[in-house]
Amino acid sequence: MMKTREENIQDYIDGLLKGEELIAFETQLAIDGQLREDLSLQQEIQSILAQRINNSEHELRDSLRKAEQTVRSPKGKNKSKPLYRVLIPLLAAACILIVFKLFYNPSAGFYQLPIMESEIVRGAAENGKYEDAVNAFNSQSFGQAREILEQLLHSDSLNVQYKYYHALTYYGEENWAESIAKLEPIAKGESVFARESSYYLAIAYTKENKNEEAISLLQQIEEDDELGRKAGKLLKELQ
Known part of the structure; x- marks a missing residue:
């Protein structure tokens, strides 16, 4: 491109x-x-x-x-x-x-969390809870956002979108071990969140001094958009 x-x-x-x-x-x-x-x-x-x-x-x-x-x-x-x-x-x-x-x-640049976007989700009650999670996440109240997302996951345990942002609440708290555990299955999957999960998983790996694992993931991210460009720049820094 x-x-x-x-x-x-x-x-x-x-x-x-x-x-x-x-x-x-x-x-x-x-x-x-x-x-x-x-x-x-x-x-x-x-x-x-x-x-x-x-x-x-x-x-x-x-x-x-x-x-x-x-x-x-x-x-x-x-x-x-x-x-x-x-x-x-x-x-x-x-x-x-x-x-x-x-x-x-x-530390900026590579490590910034994405903004959690508002979306219409199934059911009025679920939609209200999701908006609460959005507000908590974007104000960096990660524990509060996680609690709400866990409630949503209890009702819809297969929802990858909930799982993705739930994993990022640990990332936001710099709980690298837990964020790795939550992001790995999403990164290995085929959802629309797999690529972004791979990027943030790679960063979490670097925080745990697992640079080889990070490099392997970053090499799989094509540089065809802003996320890909950031991944490419981070890859150059690690190599």
Whole structure:
């Protein structure tokens, strides 16, 4: 699957382009002004993100508010600045605030849990309980989410979706042994959750110093989407 322009730019920044890919990108960079501008923009955004990564949430909210005021200031004051340069602080502050609020972890990147999505499940009572589990999981109340998911599994013991998020509650608590035990059967199965389970199982393996098992799993994940790209980058770090 051909990578997008944005993916190529990010891979170039991360130093992941090699051989012919690197030569082709740098050749295009020399003749394509828009590509150079896009690269510069992406590097600038990441620089701002890095500078703000240790700020408190209060400081981040201040950054967001100030950036918003800048964007909304009278037109004449910002006439000399390209629009994207005005928006960079707003974008950076907003992204960081979301990261801190929803799923920020100092080790970040590879280890972030997915957001548990709301879905319609069978029966009004079950649907209400599932929404409670979603809210608990996404607020990182993993013990509470697990209790609700166990109730749902009692009524529907074969539901792989319940099992998957139930396993991730242990992952969220950094109970690696238990998360491995729960994720392994899902990863070996054929459900839509098998691939994601393999990814998080591989990470849990690394936490238990089982890098060979992690590498074996990561090698099976195709790099055709964001999860696959993360798996590929983690694989390179482990090898």
